[in-house]
Amino acid sequence: MGKRFRLFALLLAVAILAGCAAKDPSVYAVVNGVEITREDVNRYASLVWFEPDVELTAEDKAYILDALIRMQVYSQAALARGLEFDSEKAEEEYDFFRDQVTAEKFAGNVTAFYARMEELDLTKEWLLDFFRRSIIIDDMLAEELEKVQEPDDADVEDYYNQNKEKYAHDELRRIRHILVNKGNFPDAEEDEVADLTKNLANEIYQRLLDGEDFAELAKEYSQDVSGKAGGDIGWWEKEDLVEEFAEVAFSLEPGVISEPVESTYGWHVLEVLEVKEAGYYELDEALREEIHAELQYKRRQTRLNDLLSLLMEQADIVKYYKSP
Structure with a gap:
């Protein structure tokens, strides 16, 4: 999975920020004994926008907190399965992030990048931990997808016959x-x-x-x-x-x-x-490939959704931050 895709797959889209932050606890949640703090939530927002003076609404904070909880649950599960953090890849992710943001926001001025990092209280150590967790989650999901059985010709033909109206044409x-x-x-x-x-x-x-x-x-x-x-x-x-x-x-x-x-x-x-x-499109090679891809996608999504739902059910999660 490409670096850019991995980063933005894990940075869930957050609504445009507005409003004022209310008083809230310093610890927002605990996941299997690991704290997620107000500082983590703010740094996550800084990672997304990389802009100062961004004020989070209660809804924004709740949304980000849920994303960070899921990241903790999934990365802890990956470690429990015997996977390991890849510090070398995390460094590569950090370098990519630095170079991309420097080029897009600071016209290549890396000094300005580091100054903004300091202004946002966004440390390299926090980012490396974020990237390590992103990578190990990707590795766990890749392992899980290898267990998904590929659709065969019979599966494709059954789907075609059971959904024939989908392939009707004028x-x-x-x-x-x-x-x-x-x-x-x-x-x-x-x-x-x-x-x-x-x-x-x-x-x-x-x-x-x-x-x-x-x-x-x-x-x-x-x-x-x-x-x-x-x-x-x-x-x-x-x-x-x-x-x-x-x-x-x-x-x-x-x-x-x-x-x-x-x-x-x-x-x-x-x-x-x-x-x-008017009739039905024939089950030719092109349509076979289309149906095969659709079935494969559905099976993979079901496998991942089932896994991630199970991990969330099994996790010990205590939330201290409550959005109004």
């Missing part, structure tokens, strides 16, 4: 088109573009009627990325297309070249290549 049409727009005339004056693009679309249409190759003209003129593939944009349902384009595409007979039609993208000359009646 009439499908395979279409190719040539798009003409301002991109064909990059040096033209704005008031000239409308006539130039319309005339070019009509010219292309006539050349197609005269027997020129659609794919070659698409490669030469089309401003759509599909031009490189001869204009083929694949299979579409009507509702997924731009209205003006869709009306023409779903009224054409296969093999007939349309007259130019204008949309918000420019002028199109199009042809319907094939038509499929």
